[in-house]
Amino acid sequence: MKPFIKERILPLSLTAFVILVDQIVKAIIVKIEPLHPKLIKDVFDNDFLWIYHVRNKAIAFSLGDNLPESLKPILFIVVPILVLGFLLWYFFKSNDFTLLQRWAAAGIIGGGMGNIIDRIFRSDGVVDYISINIYGLFGMPRWPTFNIADSSVVVCCLLLLVTLFFVPKKKTIKKEKTNEQKT
Numbered sequence: 001m002k003p004f005i006k007e008r009i010l011p012l013s014l015t016a017f018v019i020l021v022d023q024i025v026k027a028i029i030v031k032i033e034p035l036h037p038k039l040i041k042d043v044f045d046n047d048f049l050w051i052y053h054v055r056n057k058a059i060a061f062s063l064g065d066n067l068p069e070s071l072k073p074i075l076f077i078v079v080p081i082l083v084l085g086f087l088l089w090y091f092f093k094s095n096d097f098t099l100l101q102r103w104a105a106a107g108i109i110g111g112g113m114g115n116i117i118d119r120i121f122r123s124d125g126v127v128d129y130i131s132i133n134i135y136g137l138f139g140m141p142r143w144p145t146f147n148i149a150d151s152s153v154v155v156c157c158l159l160l161l162v163t164l165f166f167v168p169k170k171k172t173i174k175k176e177k178t179n180e181q182k183t
Contacts, residue, residue: 018110
């Protein structure tokens with residue numbers, strides 16, 4: 001396989017996979033789960049994992065929910081598109097990423113795009129449905145409800161940060177110019 005395809009194109013399969021799975025699961029949740037009932041909680045009969053359909057018109061942890069409606073499209077659609085566009089541009093133009101970092105960036109792009117699709121095409125907001133009991137950690141009984149796209153962004157961001165700060169970079173060998181000429 002050519003290096004460009006292996007390093008630049010193949011990781012984008014993760015982007016497509018995350019978007020596809022995220023949107024399919026969200027469509028299923030919207031179809032079978034009215035807002036708020038805990039359908040899967042009753043099936044699994046547990047307090048740890050609930051499938052709990054809610055909508056989020058803001059960003060992570062409902063940040064910005066109280067902002068004026070006129071600002072939300074700019075802050076929650078335009079800015080993320082610009083950030084993801086820059087990340088995608090850097091993904092293709094830079095040689096600084098390792099292959100693992102490219103896969104992590106692809107997961108971030110896929111998750112980000114999954115939620116942007118909701119913000120553009122679902123007037124009620126982003127579909128969130130995974131509720132996890134964190135047993136009082138951080139003073140909260142349950143983690144804020146999230147979705148597959150959110151998970152992809154968080155996990156891949158953490159992976160990217162770990163590899164940026166804790167994995168040694170490949171050293172590039174620079175050919176030094178010498179004044180000697182071969183005869």
